[in-house]
Amino acid sequence: MKNKLKYGALLLVLALLPTSCLVGPKYKAPEFQENAVSKFQYAKNADTTKTILNVKWFEIFNDEVLKGLINKGIENNFDLKIAISRLEQAKANLGFTKANVFPSFQYSAGANTAQNFIQNSSLIGNMSWEIDFWGKLRHENRAVQNELLATEEARKTVMAGIVSDIATAYFQLRDLDNQLEITKQTLKTRQDSYVIISDRFKSGYTSELDKVQIEQQVAIAEAALPNIKRQITVLENTISILIGQIPGPIARGKMNKYQLMVTDLPTAIPSSLLQNRPDVKRAELQYIAAHERIGVAQAMRFPSFNIAAFAGLATPKIGDLFNDGSYRDNASVGITGPLFQFGKNKRRVEINRQLAEQSKISYEKTYLVAIAEVENAIQNASTLKEEYEARSRQVAAAKKNYELSYARYYNGYVSYLEVLDVQRSLFDAEISLSQLSQRQLVAMVQLYKALGGGWN
Numbered sequence: 001m002k003n004k005l006k007y008g009a010l011l012l013v014l015a016l017l018p019t020s021c022l023v024g025p026k027y028k029a030p031e032f033q034e035n036a037v038s039k040f041q042y043a044k045n046a047d048t049t050k051t052i053l054n055v056k057w058f059e060i061f062n063d064e065v066l067k068g069l070i071n072k073g074i075e076n077n078f079d080l081k082i083a084i085s086r087l088e089q090a091k092a093n094l095g096f097t098k099a100n101v102f103p104s105f106q107y108s109a110g111a112n113t114a115q116n117f118i119q120n121s122s123l124i125g126n127m128s129w130e131i132d133f134w135g136k137l138r139h140e141n142r143a144v145q146n147e148l149l150a151t152e153e154a155r156k157t158v159m160a161g162i163v164s165d166i167a168t169a170y171f172q173l174r175d176l177d178n179q180l181e182i183t184k185q186t187l188k189t190r191q192d193s194y195v196i197i198s199d200r201f202k203s204g205y206t207s208e209l210d211k212v213q214i215e216q217q218v219a220i221a222e223a224a225l226p227n228i229k230r231q232i233t234v235l236e237n238t239i240s241i242l243i244g245q246i247p248g249p250i251a252r253g254k255m256n257k258y259q260l261m262v263t264d265l266p267t268a269i270p271s272s273l274l275q276n277r278p279d280v281k282r283a284e285l286q287y288i289a290a291h292e293r294i295g296v297a298q299a300m301r302f303p304s305f306n307i308a309a310f311a312g313l314a315t316p317k318i319g320d321l322f323n324d325g326s327y328r329d330n331a332s333v334g335i336t337g338p339l340f341q342f343g344k345n346k347r348r349v350e351i352n353r354q355l356a357e358q359s360k361i362s363y364e365k366t367y368l369v370a371i372a373e374v375e376n377a378i379q380n381a382s383t384l385k386e387e388y389e390a391r392s393r394q395v396a397a398a399k400k401n402y403e404l405s406y407a408r409y410y411n412g413y414v415s416y417l418e419v420l421d422v423q424r425s426l427f428d429a430e431i432s433l434s435q436l437s438q439r440q441l442v443a444m445v446q447l448y449k450a451l452g453g454g455w456n
Helices: 002-016 064-076 078-101 136-202 208-242 270-276 278-299 344-410 416-450
Strands: 104-110 121-131 304-315 327-336
Touching: 064 078, 064 136, 078 136, 136 208, 136 278, 136 416, 208 416, 270 278, 270 344, 278 344, 344 416
Parallel strands: none
Antiparallel strands: 104 121, 121 304, 304 327
């Protein structure tokens, strides 16, 4: 009867303690979310019914070689592997923290042959349980859970960076390939001109100055080739590292001018970045986790309740260990709490408040940076398109100008200096057009990334 009363009282305590209060502030979204601007400055005809999440990364490229490189990067990139490992670590950490809410069970055993030995022979099972009366463990669980979600968003951020970095490097590589071809064609044209001018010089139809000038232009074109080849090697090695393979040649697909990308990306409204951008979501989750730890610190200012129990066998004689008289059991409820710690507990709460404030400020900054990146990307995509159209007209005019100028020189109407100026203008215009083609493609990738595209 005595044991029944003892365990009944213990069960009553167990029933009452979980109906506890939860100390600590409740999370509230920062005010800047509510005051976010309603549209992007440079976005036209924003469609709030669409979301960039519906446009997957492999849908914005039409180059199968590029898609293959990106898939290799997703499978093999070292930074992404580290991010995935951190995610698994965060999952394990959450499971570890959740276990603190439940009772802990242990066992112990010992044996000795001396009857008068101070330590009895024993086989004991123990149980200990800290009741989460003030919510300390629950706050910590919520904090770790939000850190897990933040780690997942960090993985998405790394993945977004890998996809955009590979695509950017690939478009730059194809631009250099095109510049190499332009330079080779220019060199061939100058070498052909050199043969003609040398023959004319030998025949007395042109001056030595023209011959020296064309020699100089041939040398300039020849010197440009090794420089471009060095840059190609650097980019190939960069892509190799991004896709996790030994540095070496990279396969080529379509030329930049034949690349087709989704240009009608739904820009929606800035507030959608809170749901789309993994870095913004990660910053908010880190803020929530820091906010929960204020509750942990506040709960530590109050008493903690602990339940302990043991049951097992203990006797001085090892031969009597399993007799009925060797059975022992006991249960207890304890309370511990801070008394005088000279402001230590109060300071702990203040420390966590300031950590949460720092996370909040970081969250606000991340959001503003995200809006700025979208504004820049929208403006770049729009203005580069206009610039590309103007440069295309410039190249067409420069080619015609070169043909007319060379004909005028060949017929003796102008000096070769005019031909050189026109030829340089044509070369520069073709290089600029090639670079603009690459920059247009990169701008679309950056816009897709800035809007928080579907990197899952």
